[in-house]
Amino acid sequence: MAKLFIDGVWQAADGGETMPVFAPSTGQEIARIACAGASDVDRAVKAARRAVEGAWGRLTATERGRLMMRLAERILDHAQELTDLEARDTGKPMSQARADVQALARYFEYYGAAADKVHGDTIPYLNGYNIAIVKEPHGVTAHITPWNYPAQMFGRTLAPALAMGNATVIKPAEDACLSALRIVELAAEVGLPDGALNLVTGRGEEAGAALAAHPDINFISFTGSPEVGTLIQTAAARNHIGCTLELGGKSPQVVFADADMDLALPTVQKAIIQNAGQTCSAGSRLLVQRSVYDGFTERLAESFAKVRVGPHHIDPDCGPVINPAQRARVQGYIDRARADGIPVIAEAQYVPDLPAGGYYVLPTLFGPVPRGNALACEEVFGPVLSILPFEDEEDAVRLANATEYGLVAGVWTRDGAKAQRVARRIRSGQVFINCYGAGGGVELPFGGVKKSGHGREKGFMALEEFCVTKTVVNYHG
Numbered sequence: 001m002a003k004l005f006i007d008g009v010w011q012a013a014d015g016g017e018t019m020p021v022f023a024p025s026t027g028q029e030i031a032r033i034a035c036a037g038a039s040d041v042d043r044a045v046k047a048a049r050r051a052v053e054g055a056w057g058r059l060t061a062t063e064r065g066r067l068m069m070r071l072a073e074r075i076l077d078h079a080q081e082l083t084d085l086e087a088r089d090t091g092k093p094m095s096q097a098r099a100d101v102q103a104l105a106r107y108f109e110y111y112g113a114a115a116d117k118v119h120g121d122t123i124p125y126l127n128g129y130n131i132a133i134v135k136e137p138h139g140v141t142a143h144i145t146p147w148n149y150p151a152q153m154f155g156r157t158l159a160p161a162l163a164m165g166n167a168t169v170i171k172p173a174e175d176a177c178l179s180a181l182r183i184v185e186l187a188a189e190v191g192l193p194d195g196a197l198n199l200v201t202g203r204g205e206e207a208g209a210a211l212a213a214h215p216d217i218n219f220i221s222f223t224g225s226p227e228v229g230t231l232i233q234t235a236a237a238r239n240h241i242g243c244t245l246e247l248g249g250k251s252p253q254v255v256f257a258d259a260d261m262d263l264a265l266p267t268v269q270k271a272i273i274q275n276a277g278q279t280c281s282a283g284s285r286l287l288v289q290r291s292v293y294d295g296f297t298e299r300l301a302e303s304f305a306k307v308r309v310g311p312h313h314i315d316p317d318c319g320p321v322i323n324p325a326q327r328a329r330v331q332g333y334i335d336r337a338r339a340d341g342i343p344v345i346a347e348a349q350y351v352p353d354l355p356a357g358g359y360y361v362l363p364t365l366f367g368p369v370p371r372g373n374a375l376a377c378e379e380v381f382g383p384v385l386s387i388l389p390f391e392d393e394e395d396a397v398r399l400a401n402a403t404e405y406g407l408v409a410g411v412w413t414r415d416g417a418k419a420q421r422v423a424r425r426i427r428s429g430q431v432f433i434n435c436y437g438a439g440g441g442v443e444l445p446f447g448g449v450k451k452s453g454h455g456r457e458k459g460f461m462a463l464e465e466f467c468v469t470k471t472v473v474n475y476h477g
């Protein structure tokens with residue numbers, strides 16, 4: 001569908017330009033999408049403005065919520081179709097794509113149900129005054145999403161914005177936007193008013209930049225790299241509007257000597273293999289207490305070597321990465337680490353008959369990684385796990401905090417008090433104790449500190465990001 005979805009209608013981009021979309025599992029072209037330019041983005045923002053001032057803006061919160069819950073049901077009715085589309089477009093294993101589509105539906109269900117439960121307050125003030133605190137939508141919100149979890153990101157950013165009554169424009173990533181193109185159609189089918197949800201595909205530097213800089217948007221929700229995050233925040237500053245930035249991570253998994261190793265092992269592995277490591281909250285730094293370092297590493301190596309890498313449709317443990325540039329980037333980290341003499345502890349394996357044109361890299365386990373090495377501090381965004389030994393609790397906290405990022409952390413220990421102490425001292429948006437994983441929990445506030453960004457998505461808190469507080473002061477004598 002090489003068209004844009006604006007004001008409830010499929011429209012060609014003004015420039016008429018389209019670009020190919022490739023399947024990471026095979027490298028073959030599977031679709032073409034439209035390349036929006038500034039004039040298309042302007043049309044989408046104007047449609048959103050009309051919606052928020054018109055039919056969409058007049059709906060009650062309950063009516064908005066009902067439409068969203070209907071969309072959730074429609075997504076579930078089309079779960080197989082969306083799963084196939086998502087897996088083909090991103091290369092992720094079928095079972096992971098299936099879970100992502102369930103999460104997408106869950107976002108619309110959760111925020112649909114929440115739409116009429118956000119309310120303001122009154123404040124005691126001077127005699128003769130009634131003070132009402134009212135929650136209002138921003139107006140038109142802009143949403144720019146990455147390619148790693150396209151369906152989930154769609155739900156995560158748009159559902160709370162729509163629940164609060166904003167009209168929206170989304171610019172998904174050019175590498176994986178096929179599920180988004182289908183979801184906006186499903187939304188129209190359940191009766192979402194024209195202009196409430198507009199979709200512009202195209203290049204980040206063109207469509208994305210035009211959207212972020214548009215003078216008539218009122219808020220930006222961005223998920224992606226820290227570099228583009230800086231551009232987004234600069235664009236927001238020029239228009240004096242707010243934004244949330246969900247950026248990358250280099251999240252630590254801290255394994256103490258007293259941890260339940262059987263519990264920790266499969267989770268630690270999954271946290272780096274899932275989505276071929278292209279997860280902002282990937283547990284990409286494994287910190288293991290020195291006294292159990294050899295034993296834990298040995299067991300992990302054994303299971304890591306059994307990880308099967310292959311095309312999405314055979315539902316392997318790990319699929320390809322998103323595109324050739326990402327493959328080169330990840331492979332570059334692996335090659336440099338080897339050249340630096342960092343020991344390879346284990347490598348996964350390719351399935352037989354790997355499609356020749358796919359974008360595959362072999363998941364690799366490195367350790368011990370020197371503390372200052374790039375692999376210990378930079379986000380690889382691929383299936384590369386760095387293991388570092390630590391001495392004691394103090395050292396663990398220091399090491400856990402020793403990157404520019406602060407998104408998620410895992411703490412593994414049977415000592416409840418120690419787990420609490422460490423969790424409080426790690427600087428990150430989420431900490432998991434004896435478990436790990438941000439993906440599933442639609443209910444759990446999520447977001448970063450430091451270079452991982454600011455603002456919170458997911459959970460009830462996300463609704464606060466998508467509204468403004470108005471104080472109405474009424475003197476009644």
Ligand code: NAP
Pocket residue numbers: 144145146147148149171172173174175202203204205206207208209210212223224225226227228229231246247248249279280379381
């Ligand atoms: P990216 O290059 O920053 O792209 C993210 C989005 O921004 C895409 O839609 C992209 O469009 C668009 N974009 C690119 N340049 C732009 C510009 N100049 N102005 C406006 N928009 C622009 O990131 P990515 O490579 O897709 O994703 C990988 C990064 O995202 C990693 O660092 C990862 O950690 C982070 N991430 C974070 C989270 C989180 O929740 N914290 C979740 C997922 C990913 P095009 O792709 O079409 O160019």
Ligand code: MG
Pocket residue numbers: 021022023024088089090175176
């Ligand atoms: Mg693709």
